[in-house]
Amino acid sequence: MIKRVVYIVSAAIVFSFAYNFYRLEMGLSALPWQPQPMATVDDSELFEDSSQSQAEVDEGVSHENGVRSVSTEQVKRLVEQGGVILVDARNAEEFSQGTIGEAINIFPEDDGSHIEILYSLPIAEKIVVFCSGGACDLSHRIADDLVMIGAEKVYLYEGGYEEWQASK
Secondary structure, eight states: OHHHHHHHHHHHHHHHHHHHHHHHHTTOOOSOOOOOOBOBOOHHHHOTTOOOOGGGSOOOBOOTTSOEEOOHHHHHHHHHHOOEEEEEOSOHHHHHTOOSTTOEEOOOOTTSTTHHHHHTSOTTSEEEEEOSSTTOOHHHHHHHHHHHTTOOOEEEETTHHHHHHHTO
16 A cells, blocks of 8 residues: 555656646746846837937846846836836735736736736737736746737836835
8 A cells, every 4th residue: 555655656746847847848937936137128119219229228138038127217107108008916915005007916826817817918018017026926927928928018027016115
């Protein structure tokens, strides 16, 4: 009997590693997010009246799916001008305590139920995704899912709500 349990547990472990490896190959977040410097988007991509050149943009790398970050100043300007969808990836309790502008709350559920909400967004628009900031990977998960469903103008505000509050 114990031998059978050991075999079943061993098979489950092997299966879980294979499953997570497959998910990672598919571009889904199977392992915890590791912070990397990200390229900040050029103002000319966000604003029609910008004279900023690409040389003035912070150096960094794009997220593996091409998503780039936006700065606090860029988010402030986008909120003032409108024409952007803000997605707050924090949980409902944190969202109820305050958010940025007219952000909508989409928490990345493990069962994927949030994907249906993402499909309802106008994916041709600029979409800025954020969470609490720092090591929070919730916004990265939402950004990955948005790109997966076809959104092309997805930006991460890595400073998140904490940096937004500190900048007031």
